[in-house]
Amino acid sequence: MTEHFDVIVVGAGLSGIGAGYHLQTRCPDRSYAILEGRDAIGGTWDLFRYPGIRSDSDMHTLGYNFRPWTREKAIADGPSIREYVTDTARTYGIDRHIHFGHRVVAAGWSTPDACWTVECRLGDGSTRRFTCNFLYMCSGYYNYATGHAPEFPGAGDFRGRIVHPQFWPEDLDYAGKKVVVIGSGATAVTLVPELAKAAAHVTMLQRSPTYVVSRPAEDRFANTLRRVLPAKAAYGFTRWKNVLLQMYFYRAARKHPAQAKERLVAMVRERLGEDYDVTTHFTPRYNPWDQRLCLVPDADLFDAIKAGSASVETGTIDTFTDNGIRLASGKTLDADIIVTATGLELQLLSGVPFTLDGKTIDLPKTLNYKGMMFSDVPNLASCFGYTNASWTLKADLTSMYVCRLLETMRKRGMRQCTPRIGSEPIAEEPFLTFSSGYVQRALAHMPKQGNRKPWKLNQNYALDLMALRFGSVDDSMEFSNPIDARAKVAA
Template identity: 85%
Template sequence: MTEHVDVIVVGAGLSGIGAGYHLQTRSPKSSYLILEGREAIGGTWDLFRYPGIRSDSDMHTLGYNFRPWTQAKAIADGPSIREYIADTARTYGIDRHIRFGHRVISAAWSTPEACWTVQCETGAGEARRFTCNFLYMCSGYYNYATGHAPDFPGSDDFRGRIVHPQFWPEDLDYAGKKVVVIGSGATAVTLVPEMARTASHVTMLQRSPTYVVSRPAEDRFANFLRRKLPEKAAYGITRWKNVLLQMFFFRMTRKRPEKAKERLIAMVREQLGPDYDIATHFTPRYNPWDQRLCLVPDADLFDAIKAGSASVETGTIDTFTDGGIRLNNGKTIDADVIVSATGLQMQLLSGVPFTVDGKLVELSRTLNYKGMMYSDVPNLASCFGYTNASWTLKADLTSMYVCRLLEAMRRRGMRQCTPRIGAEVIEEEPFLSFTSGYVERALESLPKQGKRKPWKLHQNYALDVMALRFGSLDDSMEFSNPEHVRAKVAA
């Protein structure tokens, strides 16, 4: 049997649960289902279970715009975020719309029927089919089934255990052991201080440094406001305060990158002291925000280094040995456990093949529209957050825009909305102007963006608020396939 709803949301993580709320409140006539390939709510925050997992931005902006974050810690741990998402789903009845264990394997659009046919596979291996008028992909940006794992020479010779943070084994006991964490990104700077609490020593082995910034885990201003004001008012003020501060600092780093670089490195020096080799271990070769800054709450990484329970090595790997790792400079690092925090494997739209009237959609040949849709692909949107701010800021705006489209089609009696380039020649740019490894490895498979709106990604929340909440729905958007055509076909 084929089940039909107006909207199918793919993914029951942070974005998908938010999408359910916005559909219920902003497009209440639209029936919807959330298809989740796994057996639990939470997405990233349910998948990742490595020690110390936490947000890398504050929860007043990573939280939903409709659901205040009320805990004292603004930099929250993974289990708290997972419970926040699950509790949101329960509170608003969104959980009743979720089909767990339904992995989407293909989606096909039919213009005459003005609908998507979505093929799924259940955890039991059964095939299921759904149809919908609008398909909204909220499945994140990376491959859940596999992480990025370089083929390190000599890895078979290592006598200890090698683990990837994306698939953290529950039985791993590292207490009293020597640990090497390979990497210098958000995962590595989270793992190192947490594992250093019980390991005999943890070494963060990086090929090159990353910008690392300390920030208090608690937002005292937010906690003060929550004592003085109604919950939603306090949350809204804190949210905009953090958004505006982030936008200001991002703009300043882009305007004066050398000055920003000096300040960021000076802040690390203040933490580790004048005798620490900041130039080798904490001075990146790129400008701030060419890659995402790494946040460490309450200076926990720096405290672990100062305490001697953790250290940083900068160099390239020659080979794994039976007892650790040998670097190209000849230095060896002893290890009982090696954690390969080497990054994600980027995968847009869950790797699902899409066809439009029988023709396969090649995403790399499309232009991204307003950061959420794709040229010449009808009734399909995807959620992709900011690279320079909290993911959910853009996720909320994207869901609200999708609801605007649904309501516009309903008012106009149209069944289809399609971003069209038309006869214009639009100069193309990469999908993301980011030099992180996971982005550069995937660029050839990603869509492009244009050099002007609505094909240009702003990476600016204030501009997106104006464009997505209040801007025109008709800029390069074709509304077509009127309702009366369906009536004639039915007759």
């Protein structure tokens, strides 16, 4: 039996739960279902369980635009974020629309029927099909089944334990142990100070430095404002304050990269002192925002380094040994546990194969439309947040725009909306411009963006707000496939 919904949302994480809210609020007469491959709400925030897991964005912008974040800490730990998402789903009845254990494995569009057929694989190996008029992918941007795990020479000789943070074992006891964390990204700078609280010593081994910025875990402005204003008003003011500050600092860093680099490195030197080798360990070779900056709350990483419970080593690995790692320089790092915080594997739309009237859709050959849809692919949207700001800022805007499209199709008596490039030539550009390894490894498998609107990503919340909330829905969008007379009567 095939069950039909007006809209199917794939993923019950931060984006999917937000999508459910916007759909039932802005399109209350539409039926929807959320298909979740795992057995829990939360997505990333339920999957990742490594010590110290937390946001690297403030919760006043990572939180939903419709539900205030009211806790004291703006840089929140993973369990608190998971609770926030789960409680949001429960409070608004979104959880009643979730089908757990339904992993989407294929989706095909039929133009005559104006619907997607979505095939799912259940936990027992059986399959189940759904149909929907609009398919909204909120499944994140990386592979949940595997992380990036390079093959290190001699790994089989190491007598200790090798762990990837994406699959942190519950039984891992690191108390009193020597730990080496390979990596210098957000996961590594989160893990190191947390592990250092109990480990004998933690070494962060990096091939090259990353920009690391300290920020207070609590937002005093937000906490003060919440004492004198209703929670929603205080949240709104704080949200816009943080959005505008982030936009200002990002633009300044991109306009004056040398000055920004000098200031960011100077801030680290102020934390670690003049005697620390900041040049080697915290001075990247690239400009600020060529890769995402790493946030550390309340300078916890720097405090662990100053206390001697953690250290940073910059160099390349020659080989693993039976009791640690030998670097190309000849230096050895003793370890009982090695944590490979070597990054994620990006995966477009959960790796689901899509077809259009029986023909395979080659998504990497499409142009991305407004950061959410794909040229010549009807009634399919994907939630992909900002690389230079909080994910949920774009997620909320995307969900609201999907609702605008649904309402426009209904008002015009059409069943299909398809982004079309048209006759004017468009130069193709990479979908993402970050130089980070996880991005560069995936670019060939991602769609392109164009050199002009609406095919070019803004990476700017204020511009997207104007375009997606108040801009035209007709720019390069074709509304077609009218409802026939009998369908109109039935409706």
